[in-house]
Amino acid sequence: MSVDILMPALSPTMEQGKLTKWLKKEGDSVRAGDVLAEIETDKATMEVEAVDEGTLAKIIVPEGTENVAVNSPIGVIIAEGESVNNVSVNAAALKAQMPGMPTAEAPPSLSTTSVVAPPEPVATDVATVKMTVREALRDAMAEEMRRDPSVFVMGEEVAEYQGAYKITQGLLEEFGEKRVVDTPITEHAFAGIGIGAAMAGLKPIVEFMTFNFAMQAIDQIINSAAKTHYMSGGQMECPIVFRGPNGAAARVAAQHSQDYAAWYSHVPGLKVVVPYSAADAKGLLKSAIRDPNPVIFLENEILYGHSFEVPEGDDVLVPIGVARIARPGKDVTLVSFGIGMTYTLQAADALAGEGIEAEVIDLRTIRPLDIETVLASVRKTGRCVTVEEGWPQSGVGSEISARLMERAFDYLDAPVLRITGRDVPMPYAANLEKLALPNVAEVVAAAKAVCYR
Amino acid sequence: MAATSGSQGNGSAAPEAASLTPISLPNAGLTQFTLDEELAAYREMLLIRRFEEKAGQMYGMGLIGGFCHLYIGQEAVIVGMTRAIKPGDQTITGYRDHAHMLACGIPPKAVMAELTGRAHGISKGKGGSMHMFSREHRFYGGHGIVGAQVPLGTGLAFANRYNGNGNISFTYFGDGAANQGQVYESFNMAELWKLPVVYVIENNRYAMGTSVKRASAMTDFSKRGLSFNIPGEQVDGMDVRAVAAAATQAAQWCRDGNGPIILEMLTYRYRGHSMSDPAKYRTKEEVQKMRTESDPIEQVRERLLNTHQASEASLKDIDAEVRALIGEAADFATHDSEPDPAELYTDVWK
Numbered sequence: 001m002s003v004d005i006l007m008p009a010l011s012p013t014m015e016q017g018k019l020t021k022w023l024k025k026e027g028d029s030v031r032a033g034d035v036l037a038e039i040e041t042d043k044a045t046m047e048v049e050a051v052d053e054g055t056l057a058k059i060i061v062p063e064g065t066e067n068v069a070v071n072s073p074i075g076v077i078i079a080e081g082e083s084v085n086n087v088s089v090n091a092a093a094l095k096a097q098m099p100g101m102p103t104a105e106a107p108p109s110l111s112t113t114s115v116v117a118p119p120e121p122v123a124t125d126v127a128t129v130k131m132t133v134r135e136a137l138r139d140a141m142a143e144e145m146r147r148d149p150s151v152f153v154m155g156e157e158v159a160e161y162q163g164a165y166k167i168t169q170g171l172l173e174e175f176g177e178k179r180v181v182d183t184p185i186t187e188h189a190f191a192g193i194g195i196g197a198a199m200a201g202l203k204p205i206v207e208f209m210t211f212n213f214a215m216q217a218i219d220q221i222i223n224s225a226a227k228t229h230y231m232s233g234g235q236m237e238c239p240i241v242f243r244g245p246n247g248a249a250a251r252v253a254a255q256h257s258q259d260y261a262a263w264y265s266h267v268p269g270l271k272v273v274v275p276y277s278a279a280d281a282k283g284l285l286k287s288a289i290r291d292p293n294p295v296i297f298l299e300n301e302i303l304y305g306h307s308f309e310v311p312e313g314d315d316v317l318v319p320i321g322v323a324r325i326a327r328p329g330k331d332v333t334l335v336s337f338g339i340g341m342t343y344t345l346q347a348a349d350a351l352a353g354e355g356i357e358a359e360v361i362d363l364r365t366i367r368p369l370d371i372e373t374v375l376a377s378v379r380k381t382g383r384c385v386t387v388e389e390g391w392p393q394s395g396v397g398s399e400i401s402a403r404l405m406e407r408a409f410d411y412l413d414a415p416v417l418r419i420t421g422r423d424v425p426m427p428y429a430a431n432l433e434k435l436a437l438p439n440v441a442e443v444v445a446a447a448k449a450v451c452y453r
Numbered sequence: 454m455a456a457t458s459g460s461q462g463n464g465s466a467a468p469e470a471a472s473l474t475p476i477s478l479p480n481a482g483l484t485q486f487t488l489d490e491e492l493a494a495y496r497e498m499l500l501i502r503r504f505e506e507k508a509g510q511m512y513g514m515g516l517i518g519g520f521c522h523l524y525i526g527q528e529a530v531i532v533g534m535t536r537a538i539k540p541g542d543q544t545i546t547g548y549r550d551h552a553h554m555l556a557c558g559i560p561p562k563a564v565m566a567e568l569t570g571r572a573h574g575i576s577k578g579k580g581g582s583m584h585m586f587s588r589e590h591r592f593y594g595g596h597g598i599v600g601a602q603v604p605l606g607t608g609l610a611f612a613n614r615y616n617g618n619g620n621i622s623f624t625y626f627g628d629g630a631a632n633q634g635q636v637y638e639s640f641n642m643a644e645l646w647k648l649p650v651v652y653v654i655e656n657n658r659y660a661m662g663t664s665v666k667r668a669s670a671m672t673d674f675s676k677r678g679l680s681f682n683i684p685g686e687q688v689d690g691m692d693v694r695a696v697a698a699a700a701t702q703a704a705q706w707c708r709d710g711n712g713p714i715i716l717e718m719l720t721y722r723y724r725g726h727s728m729s730d731p732a733k734y735r736t737k738e739e740v741q742k743m744r745t746e747s748d749p750i751e752q753v754r755e756r757l758l759n760t761h762q763a764s765e766a767s768l769k770d771i772d773a774e775v776r777a778l779i780g781e782a783a784d785f786a787t788h789d790s791e792p793d794p795a796e797l798y799t800d801v802w803k
Contacts, residue, residue: 152615178615184645189604189638196608196622199593200543202615220635223598224605232586233577234800236593268801292803 002082003052004073005036007061010044012250013302014070017041022063022075024056030077037063037074042134042305043166054079128309133275136282136310137167137243137299141205143314144289145175148203151289154181154194155207155244164209165245165304191217191242195225195294198240203289208244211260211298225294226269241288243297246274247339247389248437250302254425259390261337264296265366265399271295271320272366276341278308280364283318291320300339323370325377329359332447333377335400336387337363340438343419344387347443356451366396371403378404382413383450387443392420414450419443480686481698488761490536494693495753496771497535498528501552502750503779504561505724508551508568512728516787517568521582524552526723529749530655531556533696534623534716537704541618545593545606546625548583549655553625557590561782571789578792579800600633602626603652607639610650610713621649621707629660631674637681640713644681647712651703652678654717655690661726662734675717683713690718691747721747 010017020038024030030050037048054077061074068074131139145151152175157164159172159182172180183190187208194204208214214221221242228236248257265272271293275281281299288295326341327348336344341362348358359377363370378384384404386397397418404416422436486494505523512521524531527549535556538544546553554564559575567574568582575585585595593609596602606624613620630636631654643650654674658665665672675685684706689695696718703714721743725732757763 184638184641186638186641188635189607189642192601192604192635193608193611193639193642196545196593196605196610197612197615198608199605200609200612202612219598220601220604224596224601227584228586228594229803230800231576231580231584232588232594232800233575233579234803235576235588236586237803271802 001079002057003054003077005048005050005075005077007039007068007070007072007074008046008048009070010039010041010046012252013305014041014043015305016067016069019061019063019065019068019074020045022059026056026059028056029080030054030056039068042132048074050077052077054082057082127312128279129312130307131278131310132305132307133278133281133299134165134167134304136278136308137285137304138169138171139314140282140285140289141168142171142174144286145171145179146314148289150201151203151205152179152181153205153207154183154190156183156185156209158182158207163207165301167299167304168207187213187216188220192220192224194240194242195220195238198225198238198294199228199236203239203241205241205243205289208242210249210256210301211244211246212256212258214242214244214260221264221270221294221296222267226267229293230269237292238294239292241285241291241295241297243285243288244299245301245304246298247300248302248421248426248433251428251430251433252426253428257426259298259388259421260296261298261366261388262390262395262399264298265369265396266394267367269294270367272298273320273364274298274338274366275364276303276326276338276362278306279310280318280324280362282310283316284320284364287317287320290317295320298338303339303342318364321365321368321370323373324362324364325359325373326362327358327360329357329381331357331359331381332383332385332451333359333361333374333381334385334387334443334447335361335363335374335397337366337396338389340387340389343438343440343443346440347387347447350440350444351447354448354453356447356453358447363396369399369403371400371407374400374404375408378408379411382411383447384412384416385419385443385446385450386416387419387438389421389437392418392423395420414452417446417450419446481688481695481702483692483694484698484701486694486697486756488757488763491753491757491761492763492771494529494532494697495750495757495768496775497532497556498693498750498753499771499775500561500778501528501532501555503775504551504555504565504782507779507783508565509724509728511565511569511783511786517582518570519581519583520548521568521728522549522726523724523728524549524722526743526749527655527657527690527718527720528552529693529696529752530653530690530718530720531625533690533693534651534653534700536697537700538623539620539704541591541620542704543591543593543606543609543613543620543622544625545602545609545622546595547599547602547627547630548595548597549627550583550585550595554585554587554590554592554595557587557592559587559590559592561778562785563587565782565786566789569786569789570791571786572792572796573785573789577796577800579796600626600630600635603630603633603636603639606652607643607648607650607713610643610648611646613649614646619708621651621704623651623653625653625655627660628654628656628658628665628669628674629663631656631677632660632669636677640678640681640683643713644678644683647710649707649710650713651700651707652683652713652715654715655720656717657720657722659722659726659734662730664734673717675715678713678715683715685715685717687717687719690720691743691749692752693749
């Protein structure tokens, strides 16, 4: 009886990784718990242990192979005494290993094995380089730290661990422990310490391991950071960035899957930025660090590994408060931000196949909201669908819907529709989680509905 | 009496904390003030008291709105502490903040006009009694959420260490705030990173209407830093000389790079928690006893007259000068214009 050794996942969002090294060779006998191989992603490394005893009969994936899909067989163990020749490799599992092939478990609406997002328009005269959102965020911080000695980063595991999600990778080495500060697990006070340091003239980047944990610190963020400039009659400044992954990751359930875009966007005195592409992640984070106000910078764990073209150069900023037309169109306006853009751009592709030219707006900043760009588009198309992963009530879509009703009522040919996460805490079960999030099909259906198609 | 017995200090560890090997500092004791020092302390404490009395009156006349927390009885704490302040040091406190501002040198007019919500208040009328700041005087608020100033003050100290400027942060909070979780999160990081912060716990015996004994499992607040290895000292907060001596020693501790230190000031507020206080949680006799036996201003006045042979007339001159200053501030705050309606939308962002 042979047993497949499967490529393990290091995290709930990992889809593929590199098989770095085999520590056993074909024919070696192994015992449960023996380390067979090492794998790594851009985020972490891990040892693959044998779960059964026997002989390592076959190495399917040689060491050094990149982009090995999670759950695909990388080797086979047989029981002592069995013949190596009897080993048959599970064909379906091998198929799953092939790059670009969706696995059976993948949501039909999302190509989960593709980590390359749809291309975005980039000015042709600008030299670009392809990088992940993770790398773009890291570069933004490194460039700003080189530029301004008052910029420092603090948070849990940002230094020696290199970032829980590897966003601060290499910063400790370059800038030292004075400027890359590991904190204890103590969100409320390190947020407050960051704010105090900002009031004293420093420019802290406070990383929350995820924004779910920032709820421990929300009093400091709102009462101390957001309001002090106003309460002091403009005397006190608070140039601070609170950043970290926001929203649902994968299979981490209710307490770790929450979109705070609408929450923070409710608060005057805060700026709220939610980038989608790597270019925007980099340019907006640089703007956020230079901004004299408190900025909530909401990232997304699933997007961290996505690659995009990013303009070269260490002084390319994207202004806060300016939306981007990600795809021009004339028939319907689709408005989204952050990871919502993945559904929206795919829906726009699907709609084009049915003869509907959707204009896709990536808000990029939720506060201050660039409503003028949305208004101009809706005055042209007469139709609007909003897309977000957050909850429906008092969401970003609700706000846009209200503003369109106030300022573009006479231009609307159909009610504004909102596609949102479901109005429930995030469930754990895979099928329920999928049901709780928006999907491409419902964005397509909503766009067709407002076009009366 | 509790307020004065505190001056005996607590150089040794409590039995239950014996295994923690706390750092114990010698009690700072008393430093005798010179005549000039006594006169300065007398004038500053009197300025605070007259200011607060006037604020109380103006509240009663409807000129001051919202909450208004008076400092009467606690004057020796802030006046004694500021004896140790050096240029560049920061001060931050909670909502009972008028006195801290005056002691930092902020003009009474600007504070009083903020209480009345007028255009030339220190926060342009947008902050009110609990939310006042002065960059110029390095006063960082004025914070309305109990305990929130503790991480913020620790952050000021973080910036001092980052900049290597030799300055320290004086972070004030009450016995009520001392039970907030973020205080201990801050203690941990302050000691971990050896931040130059003096935590001044103003124990005025009541968190709103709840006495220390009814709210705190361990009522010796000077020991609240023990599990973080932060030294602490109990100080007679009614005697400005004891406060000044402790402040000087604590400030030196921080400036020498030893990290944070806690000073528990045993003090007492004569007035209610805020202007709307039912005064049902303590007896009139208790308040009266403190006023007659431990009043911080009377103590200095007696020393000035008896020890330093100052004349009644010279003290009356100070009284008159202070009264005039407060009268001028009240007059200004009463007649200054309200903020321009356009100010509603300014200062949300820089």
